[in-house]
Amino acid sequence: MTTSPIETAALPRPEKSPWQIKNPKQTRALILASVAPAIVVLAITFGFQIDGTIAMLTMFLPLQVLSAGAVGFRIYGKKGIADAGLVIFTIFFSSLVGVLLMSVLYSVITEGFKALSPQFISQNNVYITPTTSLEYGGVGHAVLGTFIIVGITTAVTVPLGIALAVYLTETTSKTKGAVRTLVQAMSGLPSVVAGLFVYAALITSGFSKYAGWLGSLALIPLMLPTVTRVAEEALRLVPVELRNGALALGAPAYRSFLSVTLPAAKSGIITAVLLGIARIIGETAPLLLTVNYANSTVLNPLESMAALPTYIYQNLDSANDTSLQRAWGAALVILIFVAIIFSAARMATRSASVKKKPKKVAKND
């Protein structure tokens, strides 16, 4: 009863797997269904001068759903109709999201580049009125101010956040759940309320005038939840066997953490810091309430300083074409910073995952 190898070889091997075979008729119908409604509606819209939005919603969408439903019914029978509806729904809303988000990116980049120039990056805002031409003045003071304010916040929040993550992962305390809930509650603090808190507690009470360090103070509760959550996630990903191994070899807990757990979670911790910075770099309301704005280059955090978000606010508020242009330029600068932070975070996680792979192979052996 054994089949001889010759007989098996004689069987013709199908060129394609059954699920790869496509009926050319079906392909044609699909293409027709996705192109025809667009052409018809475009023709009607231009022919009768109908408003584009109305044509889109009242003619194109129903027509597209109908044609896709018809083709779906032809190919798959009854269940094809619902599928067509789902696909059209998904593609319509996804493209809406895509158009809106791309519009944001595109306008920031194109409008921003019009304002961008070497002196826009380096100069400050002294003697600049809303109508001064773009050849003078820039965001240099605001970039430095943002660096200082965000730098102070980072210097305070990162150690605190990592220590908090250590508390949540490395200790066996019973209050862990409550502390985690509280930190998550902090992430619900509206940024303007954080600013108002510092404003009322330290400025209206006469303790201090508007100052950069107050802005840093207001940003701490906004950055802390992000840093803590991501760092906790990173520490949790370190296998418990690693820690136990270190402890079993006689290492005290702090050595086990500093020389085993922390290096293993390094990339995650870096990501936590970067995401935290990205979270607060564009916060405007707290800075408005606590730092206000300065036009000259101020490097002393005990004084009122400039920052990129407040610079945008200031220029947007004066509602003039040139100042609007400056606001776009500053928005582009922020966007570039956020993009740099993000690619740094991606690089941190990628290099970590490359390192992890050989380890896994060794374990399997």
Next chain:
Amino acid sequence: MSVASDDLTKPVPPKRRLALKPHLIQDKIFYGIARSAAVGAVLIVALILGYLLFMSWDTLAQQGPAFVFGSQWSAADPENLVFQIGPMLWGSLLIAVNGMLLAVPMAIAAAYFIEFLANSKIAKIATMVVDLLAAIPSIVIGLWGVGVFTPVAAHWAKLLNENLGFIPFFNNTSGSFVNSPFIAGWVVAVMIVPIITSVTREIFSQLDRDVINAATALGASRSSTFMKVILPTSSGGIVGGALLGLGRALGETVAIFFVLNLSFEINWVEVVESRGGSIASMIVSFFGAASPEEVKALIAAGLVLFVITLLINWLAAVIVAKAQPWRK
């Protein structure tokens, strides 16, 4: 037997102490730092909440429940201060709901597209762009709202009013379509769509592919897989993500400040009318010229906003924890 009896005669060794608590001084310092960080975090939250309560007590006691429901704000007469945030609170909620109605379907569709329809290259790029956009500062979205989006959205609002004006939502008597809750809702939606999409996509990607393949093998179509398998298993996570976005929408300040006309005349549902309210924007626009009493009233308004976002966040945490019990 003799061996056993030998064993019995041996004295019982003293019980060894299990080192459950750190005894090294360095370990004590290590855990001490962690514990003090926890205490610090608790203190920060307690300090903020306590101070807000302390400062807003006068206003809340003086104005009573009318503080939340009334619609008058006058600090001109120091003898008769009236601080009521009804229109602002309602406006905040109206804008947030408006934004959610727009953002949630868009976000679910985009996440479904990235995770199940697009090929892997497009999906990778789209994921990256969405994650990047989730970190765009809100003032940049506000700038886009003022400079680019307002004319477009005003046009849409006008079309809605002309064609569907008989529905109370799209009623407009002033003839001005800019600075309306409708536009603010769109701006907020654009702000939170990347956040909700990113959470939803993450949850879709964690779904068990075997279950989806099993559904397909049993003859389920794309739509029935979506309705009966994907949505039920991930609904908790999606709700959590959406509530996270809602929290952000309620606390949004400057983006709304520039695209909304703040008005203390309550605007119930007429979203395309050119007046609305927002607690956060109100705080930013009033604090500069505020008297000490008014600052206290603003703090009370901020406290109300904080309590609402706290409730929403707490709800989100509960729902997500219930939906994903494996993430303790």
